[in-house]
Amino acid sequence: MTRRITRRLLLGAALAAPPLILGATGNLPSWKRIKQSYTATGERLSHAVYSRIGRSALAREYPPEEMSPEFRTNGATTGNTPAWLEARESGFANWTLQVDGLVHAPRRFSLADLQVLPLRSQITRHDCVEGWSAIGGWTGVPLSHVLEAVQLQADARYLVFWCSDVMRGFQYYESIDLIDAFHPQTILAYAMNRVPLPVGHGAPLRLRAERQLGYKQAKFVERIEAVASLSSVGFGNGGFWEDIAGYEWYAGI
Numbered sequence: 235m236t237r238r239i240t241r242r243l244l245l246g247a248a249l250a251a252p253p254l255i256l257g258a259t260g261n262l263p264s265w266k267r268i269k270q271s272y273t274a275t276g277e278r279l280s281h282a283v284y285s286r287i288g289r290s291a292l293a294r295e296y297p298p299e300e301m302s303p304e305f306r307t308n309g310a311t312t313g314n315t316p317a318w319l320e321a322r323e324s325g326f327a328n329w330t331l332q333v334d335g336l337v338h339a340p341r342r343f344s345l346a347d348l349q350v351l352p353l354r355s356q357i358t359r360h361d362c363v364e365g366w367s368a369i370g371g372w373t374g375v376p377l378s379h380v381l382e383a384v385q386l387q388a389d390a391r392y393l394v395f396w397c398s399d400v401m402r403g404f405q406y407y408e409s410i411d412l413i414d415a416f417h418p419q420t421i422l423a424y425a426m427n428r429v430p431l432p433v434g435h436g437a438p439l440r441l442r443a444e445r446q447l448g449y450k451q452a453k454f455v456e457r458i459e460a461v462a463s464l465s466s467v468g469f470g471n472g473g474f475w476e477d478i479a480g481y482e483w484y485a486g487i
C-alpha cells in the first residue's frame with residue numbers, strides 16, 4: 235500500500251533534510267555559523283536566486299560610488315553610414331529613429347520626441363563576452379513606452395535593432411524577444427553617466443537590455459523593426475555576431 239503524501243509529511247521531510255545532509259558530510263558546522271554566512275552573503279544570494287527565477291527578474295543596480303572610473307568602448311566606435319555622418323554634423327538635431335514592421339502606427343521619433351517620454355536611469359554592469367566588465371549609468375526611455383506609441387501587431391514576436399555602422403560589409407543589428415522588450419530595465423539610452431551618449435558608446439541612441447551580454451547592447455540604433463520571425467533577417471540568426479561568429483542569440487545574464 236502506498237502512503238498518501240500529505241503536505242505535513244512533505245514539510246516534515248523538508249525540515250529534517252538539512253541536518254541529515256550536513257550530517258552525512260561528517261563535518262557539521264554550527265547553525266549559528268550557517269546563519270551568519272547566510273546573512274553575510276544575503277545580497278549576493280538573493281541576487282543569485284532572483285536571476286534564476288525568471289526572465290522578469292531585475293539585473294543588479296549599483297550605487298554611484300561603484301561606477302567604473304573608465305568605461306571602455308568596444309566594437310564600432312562611430313557610425314559610418316552617410317545618414318549618420320550627416321546627422322552628426324548637426325549634433326543629431328535632424329536625426330530620427332524609425333519604428334516600423336509589424337506595428338499599427340509606424341513612425342519616426344526625433345531625439346526630442348524620445349526625451350519627452352517618461353525616462354529611466356539605471357547604474358548597471360556591462361559584461362562583454364571578450365572578458366571585461368564595466369559599471370556605468372544609463373538614462374533613456376523605457377522601450378515599452380515607444381512600443382505603446384506604435385502599437386505592436388498581434389503577430390509581432392521580436393524586435394530588430396538596425397544600427398548605423400556597417401562592418402565587414404554588413405550592417406550591425408541585434409534582436410530581442412518581447413519579454414526583454416517589455417522588461418523594465420530595457421531602455422533606449424540617450425545619456426551615459428549623466429552626459430549625452432558619447433559617439434564611441436553609440437550616439438545618439440543605443441539599446442540597454444540589462445539582462446543580456448554586451449553584444450546585444452546595440453549602439454547607433456537608427457531603426458527598430460517588429461518581426462514575426464528572425465529567419466529572414468540577416469543570415470537568420472538574430473544578430474551580427476550571431477550570423478558571423480556563431481554567438482548565442484539568447485545571451486541572458
Ligand SMILES: Nc1nc2c(c(=O)[nH]1)N[C@H]1C(S)=C(S)[C@@H](COP(=O)(O)O)O[C@H]1N2
Nearest residue numbers: 307308309310362397406435448449451453
Ligand atoms: N552598432 C554596434 N553596436 C554594438 C557593437 C558594435 O560593434 N556596433 N559592439 C557590441 C559589443 S561586443 C559590446 S561589448 C558593446 C560595447 O559597448 P561600449 O562601446 O559602450 O563599451 O556594444 C555592442 N553593441
Ligand SMILES: [Mo]
Nearest residue numbers: 362363448449
Ligand atoms: Mo562585447
